[in-house]
């Protein structure tokens with residue numbers, strides 16, 4: 440089913456959605472409280488901010504409110520400086536996801552984005568379709584080691600993104616998801632962008648993933664990551 444982007448605006452409210460997937464959404468489509476009241480809330484997933492998983496007409500979607508990361512979460516940590524709709528976090532990520540999804544890269548299908556402008560600032564939300572049966576790589580590694588072939592396939596997938604010129608601003612062990620069949624997905628393209636393939640940013644992406652894995656290993660008594668499996672990952676990447 441082809442993605443059909445449609446958008447509309449009224450009084451500082453801007454909504455972008457895939458008309459092939461949902462009907463024109465109202466503002467409440469982006470409110471966790473609305474889905475809770477409908478008894479459609481299925482759960483929350485941990486990230487920088489909680490992502491809300493809800494059911495909508497036999498489908499399952501994930502709703503995320505854009506929030507700045509870090510420990511210094513302040514009152515206004517979900518406001519960003521307005522510099523045009525096309526530059527908002529939600530618009531950029533929605534279109535980048537659509538682009539990657541059309542290319543067959545393993546990312547969630549974008550569903551809808553909302554931007555609310557408040558003068559010089561805006562806040563934003565993104566809805567994607569929920570990838571079924573996935574677990575963040577970090578959580579898997581706290582429970583069990585992964586076979587060599589799985590590490591290689593992670594490397595191969597990261598390479599596919601890089602060959603497509605997709606820069607991920609936060610490639611870490613929570614933004615790589617695995618399903619029960621060992622399929623690898625990448626999420627969270629906030630601040631990601633298309634770039635000319637170049638080894639300097641590609642190596643920086645890999646280094647960030649490595650740091651994330653090292654950090655989990657430091658923080659958890661059981662975490663199945665070491666030099667050997669990193670070499671398997673690189674072998675998949677360099678294949």
Ligand SMILES: Nc1ncnc2c1ncn2[C@@H]1O[C@H](COP(=O)(O)OP(=O)(O)O)[C@@H](O)[C@H]1O
Pocket residue numbers: 484485486487488489490501503547567568569570571573575613614626627628629
């Ligand atoms: N499309 C999706 N399908 C399944 N789970 C998702 C999806 N999008 C996000 N998640 C879950 O929600 C968590 C947070 O989402 P993410 O996009 O990484 O936002 P952030 O880290 O900025 O809060 C992820 O770690 C993942 O567990």
Ligand SMILES: [Mg+2]
Pocket residue numbers: 486487613614627
């Ligand atoms: Mg994340």
